[in-house]
Amino acid sequence: MADLSSLFVTRLYRALLSDHDPKVDAGELRASCISIAEDDEAGQEWCDRNDFPGYTSYASLTDLPWRFPIFDALRRNLDRHVSAFAADAAFDLDGRDLALDDIWINVLPPGGIHTGHLHPHAVVSGTTYVALPDGAGAIRFEDPRLPFMMAAPGRTPDAPADRRTFHTARPAVGDVLLWEGWLRHEVPMNMTDDDRISVSFNYRWG
Numbered sequence: 001m002a003d004l005s006s007l008f009v010t011r012l013y014r015a016l017l018s019d020h021d022p023k024v025d026a027g028e029l030r031a032s033c034i035s036i037a038e039d040d041e042a043g044q045e046w047c048d049r050n051d052f053p054g055y056t057s058y059a060s061l062t063d064l065p066w067r068f069p070i071f072d073a074l075r076r077n078l079d080r081h082v083s084a085f086a087a088d089a090a091f092d093l094d095g096r097d098l099a100l101d102d103i104w105i106n107v108l109p110p111g112g113i114h115t116g117h118l119h120p121h122a123v124v125s126g127t128t129y130v131a132l133p134d135g136a137g138a139i140r141f142e143d144p145r146l147p148f149m150m151a152a153p154g155r156t157p158d159a160p161a162d163r164r165t166f167h168t169a170r171p172a173v174g175d176v177l178l179w180e181g182w183l184r185h186e187v188p189m190n191m192t193d194d195d196r197i198s199v200s201f202n203y204r205w206g
Contacts, residue, residue, distance in 0.1 A: 030131055053108060108196040113190070117185070124180060129176075130199060
């Protein structure tokens, strides 16, 4: 009988933001994201210059937890989720902590996409979901071995999730997803008539 095992497993963490304290008021977080997006002229100009669909605060507001109490509460909540993910991943942090490095708002309008990318220098990356119109919530992850699969056949349509070349997660409002920063991912086109709102973040080591 053959003995088969999985090697070099890629972990994807999914939980409710509300699983940890402090609790983050979902309505306040959503209203804050919308208000910031409307008022952040520097962010709007950056998006226009770079043909970025919708709005992101990534290049304009680097201190959201300092500016807005709701984002400080979110940071402290995410710290707990990231700690749980790090423990599951068996990270040897050598007595140092994983600390929030970047946190930013994303507003993806109808027709908008975020093409495949990764987060250089981040140990842990993630997103929490603020507004997800039906049909606009997916995020797709790519097998990191893909560039090396020169002669590999495709996978069958009914292949188990852990053996597929791509994995599509469909989170709900209030979910938080975490993964290692080197994992390539993308957001498919928003095919709805409403904005998809999320808050993404990176954690660094030490």
